[in-house]
Amino acid sequence: MTAAATAPVQYVVMGGGGSSPMAPPAPYATVDLYDLFAAGEDLLLGxxxxxxxxxxxxxxxxxxxxxxxxxxxxxxxxxxxxxGHVVRPFLPGLAPWRAVDHHGPSDLRVTPVTPHPVWEGVDFHELLYRTGVPGTPTGEELTRVGVAGFYGRGHHARVPEGGTVVNGIGPYRLPLDIVYPLGDGQVMAHAGNDLHGFSDPDRTTRTLGPRLLAWLEGTL
Incomplete structure (x- = not known):
């Protein structure tokens, strides 16, 4: 069996190979989208x-x-x-992505709406602003040198019945991160760049990656 076949969490990409920054080392495999489904039901339903x-x-x-x-x-x-940006909803409950009409950082501000263990302890200011400046700017310094909007610049057009808005974007707290049940499982949808890529080792966001993996495994 391949590593992808045995890892409890599969990070599905186009092209396969490589990995994404996440600390500490995690029990996940990077797998090509087409290879994942070529493996058939035995892998996904086994x-x-x-x-x-x-x-x-x-x-x-x-x-x-x-x-x-x-x-x-x-x-x-x-x-x-x-x-990312859902254009072709491929699961029940998913909705198309809609861009936010933004004119400044306040239009892109990420606000917690419903507590969720994946984001527990995260400073949302650190999700709003990203920076390539050496070191770990915080507070006013992060606001001065950071760029807003990498976490999200849009939202889901609607939230399915039984769904929960976890985090909102902008002054109207439009649905940026949502979770909803589907049968015995759950779907999380993040309308932005790959979520675990925001797990920075020197910030409060460092717990985001490990907690996300635990949620995907069903232990959180």
Missing amino acids: GEVKGLMFSLNCDQVFLERQAPLLERFVRSGGRVLVN
């Missing part, structure tokens, strides 16, 4: 894979074609994280 996190660059037309199998995976107890 019980070893607990969670899938789809990178924002995944082929949504292809995912639409695989929707029945993916839906079965979730309904049977699997967990899925969908990153």
Whole structure:
């Protein structure tokens, strides 16, 4: 069996190989989107894979074609994280991405709406601003040198019945991060860049990656 076949969490990308920054080392495998589904039902429905996190660059037309199998995976107890801009909703409950009309950082501010363990202890100011400046700027310094909007510049057009808005964007707290049940499983949708990429080792966001993996595994 391949590493992808045995890891409980699969990070699904276009092209396969490589890894994404996450600390500490985590029990996940990077797998090519097409290879994942070429493995068929045995991999997704065999019980070893607990969670899938789809990178924002995944082929949504292809995912639409695989929707029945993916839906079965979730309904049977699997967990899925969908990153990025949904254009072709490939799971029940997903909705198209809508851009925020933004004219400054306040229009892109990330605000917690409903407590969720994945984001527990995270300073949302550190999600709003990103910087390539050496060191770890915080507070007013982070605001001065950082660039807003990498975490999200849009929102989900709607929230499905039974869904929860975890984090909102802008003054109206539009749904940026949502979670909803689907059968015995759950779907998390983040309308921005790949979520675990914000797990910075020297910031409060360092817990985001490990907690996300625990959620995908079903232990959080």
